[in-house]
Amino acid sequence: MTETEITLTLHERLSDIGEAAWDACACPEAADGGRPDDPFTTYRFLNALEQSGSVGPGTGWEGHYMSARAGDEVIAVAPLYAKGHSQGEYIFDHNWAHAYERAGGRYYPKLQIAVPFTPVTGRRFLTKPGHEAMGRAALTQGAVEMAERHGISSLHVTFCTADECAAGETLGLMARRTQQYHWENRGYADFSAFLADLSSRKRKNIRKERAAAQGFGGEIVHLTGDAIQPEHWDAMWHFYQDTGARKWGTPYLARAFFDLAHDVLRDDILLIFALRDGWPVAGAMNLIGRNALFGRYWGCAEAHANLHFELCYYQAMDYAIAHKLGRVEAGAQGEHKLARGYLPKPVHSLHWMSDPGFARAVAHYLEAEGAAVDDEIEILTSYGPFRNTEEEEHQ
Known part of the structure; x- marks a missing residue:
């Protein structure tokens, strides 16, 4: 099956895709009756945000949920939103917005593939097992084409997995690394x-x-x-x-x-x-x-x-x-977590900018930021609370 046989559709309501079709892509592991790996990308969580009015018209998070179909089968979905601000994201791009608008551009609205208000890493290109590469490529291409067609400044995929980040780079998106604190059991x-x-x-x-x-x-x-x-x-x-x-x-x-x-x-x-x-x-x-x-x-x-x-x-x-x-993720930020056993871990996101000059500037920034984040993770980990056996033996 080739990419040309994939049909992409945008939906303003999650119910237009349906719970069974969405969860078959978002949490296929839960088909055994167990818990999903990521409760935040389930239909029930995202639909509760929509139905409660936490996202939607007037909130700055307008749903344009994507589905990719091969024939009649939904093989991939993505929680895509048109954003009117940069609130509730936790991967901060306020400086990018200010720089772009000072140069005469219009940063908002932008497109965001994310779970609103949720700084938790998980799959963002939600694919049925066996359709990972095809589904990711179709959703990425569709989101970029939507941005280009409507003159939208940028596309952001936040708190994606490391595998998605690597795949996104091969598809022309820019990778970003930040960090947060997790406790490992x-x-x-x-x-x-x-x-x-x-x-x-x-x-x-x-x-x-x-x-x-x-x-x-x-x-x-x-x-x-x-x-x-x-x-x-x-x-x-x-x-x-x-x-x-x-x-x-x-x-x-x-x-x-x-x-x-x-x-x-x-x-x-x-x-x-x-x-x-x-x-x-x-x-x-x-x-x-x-x-x-x-x-x-x-x-x-x-x-x-x-x-x-x-x-x-x-x-x-x-x-x-x-x-x-296996672990506890206690949310974004907070170096005070370090002394309590929560160690820094990398967090990944992907970004696309419509303006080539601005994209080059962001790419230079991300390269420098990524190196600094890697150094920070190494330094902070060394200051963690876990005992150094050799030091304690000499005390």
């Missing part, structure tokens, strides 16, 4: 086994932090599936709104998203709450993948020492160990 039997891997000073610090946090005057609970009740979403919305207003000015998710999450996502979600007298005073929301726990939102109604670290990092690690998950 090295087959730990319990949290104490993790602590045994750390230097003595870091072990003591973490024990002190956990003791202080757990002394807030209540209990910490893990809630998922049917254990999550509507009042828990009320509390989580309050926490999310407070933190979002302080961090971003305006929270990205609509209130209706949390109601839809209860209906269709609660089995994918882990809420970690600090309760006093049965009522949450702080909470963290996570999504559960097949081999990873993804930390997303945190907030509190009261300030307690180290409770943020306990709920967002240490309790997440406890859950991952107990459920034999």
